[in-house]
Amino acid sequence: MHHDNGIWVSTEDLMREDSFLQSAEKELSLENVDQNGDRWETNRRDFLKLLGFGLGAATIAASCEIPVKKAIPYVTKPDDIVPGVANYFASTIVNGGDYCAVLVKTREGRPIKIEGNTLSSVTKGGTSARAQASVLSLYDNRRIQHAGTVKDGAVTKKEWNVLDREVRAKLASGGNVRVITNTIISPTAKKALAEFTAKYPGARVVTYDPVSNAAMLAANEQCFSARVIPNFRFEQADVIASFGADFLGTWISPVEYARGYAENRRFRGAKGAKMSRHYQVESHMSLTGSNADNRILIKPSEQGAAIIALYNELSGNSGGPKLGDAKAAAAIKKMAQDLMNAKGKSLVVSGSNNVMEQIYVNKINDLLGNINTTVDFNGVSYQRQGDEREMMRLVDEMNAGQVAVAIVWGANPAYELPNAARFAEAFGKVGMRISFSGVLDETTALCTHAAPANHALESWGDAEPKSGHFSLIQPTIAPLFATRQAEHTLLEWAESPNLNRSAEQPYYEYLKSNWETDLFGRQTKYATKQAFWDMSLHDGVLEMPESGLNAVMNEVSLNPDSVTKPSGSELEIAFYETVNIGGGQYAHNPWLQEMPDPVTRTVWGNYLNIPVEWDGVNHINGWKGLNDGDNVEVEINGKKMTCTVVRTFGLAPGTVAIALGGGRTSGGCGAGYGVNINDWLPVTGGMVQYHAAGVSVSGKVGVDKHFACVQYHHTMGVQASGDEEGKVINADEKTLGWKGFQGALTDRSVIFHAHVDELEKFAEEMEEFHEESAHLNVQTLYPDQSDYFGTGMKWGMHVDMNACVGCGACQVACVSENNVPMVGKGEVHRHHEMTWLRIDRYFYGDFENPKVVYQPMMCQHCDNAPCENVCPVAATNHSMEGINQMAYNRCIGTRYCANNCPYKVRRFNWLDYTTADTWPANEERVLHAEGDDMPFYADNLVRMVLNPDVTIRSRGVIEKCSFCIQRIQEGKLTAKRENREIMDNDIRTACQTACPTGAIVFGNLNNPDSEVSKMTKQAGAVAYKVLEEINVRPAVNYSAKITNSNEELYS
Amino acid sequence: MSQPVAPVRHILIEGNKSYHNITEDLCTPTEKAPSREWIIAFSIASALLGLYIFAIIWTVWKGIGSWNLNRTINWGWDITNFVWWIGIGHAGTLISAILLLFRQRWRTGVNRAAEAMTIFAVICAGQFPIFHMGRVWLAFFIFPFPNTRGPLWVNFNSPLLWDVFAISTYFSVSLLFWYTGLVPDLATVRDRASGLRRKMYEIFSFGWTGSAKHWQRHEALSLVLAGISTPLVLSVHTIVSFDFATSVVPGWHTTIFPPYFVAGAIFSGFAMVQTLMVITRKVLKLEQYITINHIESMNKVIVLTGTIVGVAYLTELFISWYSGYIYEQFAFYNRVFGIYWWSYFGMMFCNVVSPQLFWSRKIRRSIWWTFFLSIIVNIGMWFERFVIIATTLARDFLPSSWSYYSPTWVEISIFAGTIGLFFVLYMIFTRVAPVVAIAEIKAILKVAGDQYIGPNASQGHAHKQDEATKKEA
Secondary structure, three states, X not given: OOOOOOOOOOHHHHHOOHHHHHHHHHHHOHHHHHHOHHHHHHHHHHHXXXXXXXXXXXXXXXXXXXXXXXOOOOOOOOOOOOOOOOEEEEEEEXXXXXXXXXXXEEEOOEEEEEEEOOOOOOOOOOXXXXXXXXXXXXXXXXXXXXXXXXXXXXXXXXXXXXXXXXHHHHHHOOOEEEEEEOOOOOHHHHHHHHHHHHHOOOEEEEEOOOOOOHHHHHHHHHHHOOOOEEEEOHHHOOEEEEEOOOOOOOOOOHHHHHHHHHHOOOOOOOOOOOOOEEEEEEOOOOHHHHHOOEEEEOOHHHHHHHHHHHHHHHHOOOOOOOOOOHHHHHHHHHHHHHHHHOOOOEEEEEOOOOHHHHHHHHHHHHHOOOEOOOEEEEEEEOOOOOOHHHHHHHHHHHHOOOEEEEEEEOOOHHHHOOOHHHHHHHHOOOOEEEEOOOEOOHHXXXXXXXXXXXXXXXOOEEEEEEOOEEEEEOOOOOOOOEOOOHHHHHHHHOOOOOOOOOOOOHHHHHHHHHHHHHOHHHOXXXXXXXHHHHHHHHHXXXXXXXXXXXXXXXXXXXXXXXXOOOOOOOOEEEEEOEOOOEOOOOOOOHHHHOOOOOOOOEOOOOOEEEOEEEOOOOOEEEHHHOOOOEEEXXXXXXXXXXXXXXXXXXXXXXXXXXXXXXXXXXXXXXOOOOOOOHHHOOEEOXXXXXXXXXXXXEEEEEEOOOOOEOOOOOEEEEEEEOOOXXXXXXXXXXXXXXXXXXXXXXXXXXXXXXEHHHHHHHHHHHHXXXXXXXXXXXXXXXXXXXXXXXXXXXXEEEEEOOOOOOOOHHHHHHHHHHOOOOOOHHHHHOOOOOOOOEEEEEEEEEOOOOEEEEEEEOOOOOOOOHHHHHOOOOOEEEOOOOOEEEOHHHOOOOOHHHHHOOOOOOEXXXXXXXXXXXXXXXXXXOOOOOOOOXXXXXXXXXXXXXXXXXXXXXXXXXXXXXXXXXXXXXXHHHHHHOOOOOOHHHOOOHHHHHOOOOOEEEEEOOOOOOHHHHHHHHHHHHEEOOOHHHOOOOOEEEEOEEEOOOOOOOO | OOOOOOOOOOOOOOOOOOHHHHHHHHHHHHHOOOOHHHHHHHHHHHHHHHHHHHHHHHHHHHOHHHOOOOOOOOOXXXXXXXXXXXHHOOHHHHXXXXXXXXXXXXXXXXXXXXXXXXXXXXXHHHHHHHHOOOOHHHHHHHOOOOOOOOOOXXXXXOHHHHHHHHHHHHHHHHHHHHHHHHHHXXXXXXXXXXXXXXXXXXXXXXXXXXXXXXXXXXXXXXXXXXXXXXXXXXXXXXXXXXXXXXXXXXXXXXXXXXXXXXXXXXXXXXXXXXXXXXXXXXHOOOOOOOOHHHHXXXXXXXXXXXXXXXXXXXXXXXXXXXXXXXXXXXXXXXXXXXXXXXXXXXXXXXXXXXXXXXXXXHHHOOHHHHHHHHHHHHHHHHHHHHHHHHHHHHOOOOHHHOOOOOOOHHHHHHHHHHHXXXXXXXXXXXXXXXXXXXXXXXXXOOOOOOOOOOXXXXXXXXXXXXXXXXXXX
């Protein structure tokens, strides 16, 4: 191939040698190739090679299952959605009487997180665990997906218009119609109901509550001529006495009350510190009782006697039932004195469901001059309206065949009522039974028709939790299924002329016009209807506070014989509502099921709380020798059930307790956990009583193999009498082997507590402790890096253990924000829970009647982090801003970091909990909803709740609190984009925003003006770091627990 | 090997062996068909190895969640077994290197088997750090290799990384040292073999001819490797102890750990050597090479190291009390009286009390006692590691997180399985290589000189020797 352009490739070419010419010709000549036998051979080989490679490659490629990622871009991008940027919508989470004003965070059109709405003066930006978890139930794969007829536990699809016709025909045919609801606090829904009842003369609404406050409403009706709940102002009360009312956890409006309560107890510096005093008279340790300064223990049936004792003490009367325990009686006398001293600034509340007891409580408040001060009738609460007596009348009516149509809206009487079997039987006699429930719960399964309502996050609506405080509910996602708003359905059936059926969202227009008619005129803030609506929707709340209303208590006849008489029974039981599961309404939410009960720290079920006993030497025994997780048979009124026991501190002698809400049988993932104890609830005077006498508990009959509790050690400084006469010793569990180790726990720098009167002395002691720690920490091999984080950002946290009431909202918020997997009961049993934030609960003080301190515990982001230097692959390291970071992709799972973490906050993915790896062999033991083959988190619907900003961790890696690094990043970017410095409000962690009491504050420690710096500064020496002296230099400050107990109560 | 032998010493090889006898005795086991006992034992070991493989596949396939570790106790049987095996792997090097330096020539009877045991024990130990990882397929991350991830380097501050280097160094040096010693013996076997077997041994003996040059290089290399191994005996377990000592956990964070771990390792290593030797000498009929004197000498080491370990335990208790530091005090209080009290008392009894029986010459020279106590010591040393790991983690700083741990069948199977792995390797070894170093043992055979008492020895010399023997007794 010689070219005449003078270019040559070799000397052979240049010389035009024969050999070269020959080979050059061969090179490109096909003919030559064909003629050459050798080359043929080679070609076949190449062919075989290619064939082999091709087959091999194709086989490998075809046999590897590559997960299909569904990421579909917008064809037309909606105006208000920017991928990667969250939108927030003001809305409200309402479930029966539970209310929370919220902002809903949506990403790419999916609601993924609930935040508190700071504009609401009811919740003031606080949230509850229940509200936080509500977003998960939106993506519940057990939701009913269309209207239809119900048969054998399944819904057969029926078009809405067909269903509507059928129902309207039935309604029009006459007969009584009953709408069974829980409390409804929506004014517009009530209007829709009114239209419905107006249309059908036989129609009536029957309202009850899963956990009843009917007696209180009845008492207030008698005393104040208004069937409402007053506006309790805990923030103004200097002395609070609660008779079994769990106002911080479950009672009526806990988020609001917790805020008010904490306001008067927050630590604001040691000098001249003051705080309210809180007495709790109760028989088992409730969340509220665990926060009290003094608990007075009585048996459940003695509550009436205790109220009478207080009343008698205040009024100088005598008579009525007497308390069995002289100690308690004496304590109530002293409490009365304290209350008297705080006249007009005290508050007495009761969770009793006995009308006369509530009348006495009103009378006591009247005697103390609290009416119109702490018991305010401006802005009364509508959050409980139910009356179970009506429900019982309805059961009779149904039994008599007098009801033609029953519509169940938001209630689940077939589970919730104490005589559910009787209800079910009577309900069966109703011709047409319709349920609005979103899931196939116990009642819906008994119905003939299902008309599933939207989830709250798909709905329009409003709420008026307190008089003059309105808030709006707006949808944050189009309905996922062919469901329809309950209000819309009712209006449709009522053939309402006010419902614009041709509109895209008929109920939206109905709601809007209702607000414009009813509320626009009442307010003065906005001039035009458009502005009024737009701004109200934007803010989520509309407040027209009332003032100047003065209530006067009516003369009511007091009859001490109408209160509950002490049973005299040897063993009594208290039934209580839990923060997470409520009366069972929240049982199908795994986030709530796996949120530990604040006091017992158990998950996934309700357990029989049994007392602990001190043997006087070195053992804490369970009552009757029972251990955690033992099964016993409990018999009340001839009804026998098998319960699992958990040993609990702070029960009154001769008392056991068990939570409501267990043993759901259908409707979702909570089915099959715990026991349904509603059948045990006695009904006295038409009112459900939350305690019973004549309880017999068998010995151990078995063991719950998956007993799940996240904390197995409970005490830190509990004191009991030692074997020597008159000597008080520390009786902490598990430090007691042989002769016991005094101070083994109390000398640890984990929790500190002090009495408010001794605060200045305590601050001095703390100062000494800090000096000692600093001294110890100076002795280090490493060069001093104390100024390493002195510039720029240094993220840190302040936790006020005095403001923390232990409600657990932060924990669920953390789960929601950070995609923390739920692992299920069996895995929690094996201590495999994954929570990044936990609330440690310790008992201290008197063994029989201990006090409690809650300590939210998350990664402490130590500047001298022990986890970091032990990781062989540097998967965990420190950022320049003082954050202890986890690089999941780098983690190989040696778990040394978790061993070396003094706070034990690191969590290892023992299995494929989030199904991130889609590794089925790793998913057998992870959380499955009952009857599902697929793990809970593998469902695409459930996965919609995941926060796209946070990586899903695969199996075999460590994870832990990141200080919500994604929020920090977002805040920093926002500030950068706006070309300004980061402000305190730019970055707030999920736990911080969720907290109803503001106990958690996060921010830049290098900024002296940041809230976190100020809080720590204000706390002074009372602020400490957990395990301060081990030189790990945490970034989280805690301020000690302060109590204001009446030390003379039992002296 | 021309050092003089102390005249008070016993003869080290009994039975008036000639060089030929030695070759015959030691090569025969590799040449005969396996005995029935060997086949039965090998089948059991193989079954256990099968269990090991099954349990490991189960662990990797099902996830570490198939173990019972939890959020508080993140290491349990896995690391306990790791440290236990590493400890066992200490006797070989000690015998080869340190006893060589101390001119303890009795070691030649046992060093080959002990070194083999070391290597196999390290292989067993190495399984645990690898398979306890959550993502074992990424185990290569622990090596500092150039990469495109940044480049992302390993964390040289981490004791786990030091472990990687310490153990891999130890393994390679031990292997080389062992194999260097094997080469002349493999050549001996080769010379007696024929056919394919001969070919194989030819390859493995690297063409050894026994020329002076070969011997010179062999000796030089042995010396160099002995020099490298000597510090390794001390360093490996020191570094393993750093896994605990450099942490912040009370009960782990102790400066006594390095010497305490090394003593414990030698202790357990010798115990394991005893267990194996007692069986090996019986099965392979090597009583005349591995004599009761050997056993007694090793028992002396056991009683010494056992006592050192005992002192360490007591020192720990004293220091924790003396520290005045509540976490430390409680950690040790809890060790003794806490939930795992039985493992502490097991440890104390097995490691400190039981070896004291060896003060009695009778027990020291009893095969059965030795065998029994060597097993007790190894159980005790397992307890020691379990006490250090599980008991400590179960009760650390924050009482809220305290928990309890007991293994699942998977963890137990992996442990039992590594014992299978060990014995499979060891039993193959007894079939393919002389279990006593032929070349070295020949060096200490007394065929000449004034201490010679073998055939044709002059009466006078023999008489002298007898007297010396009597005196010592």
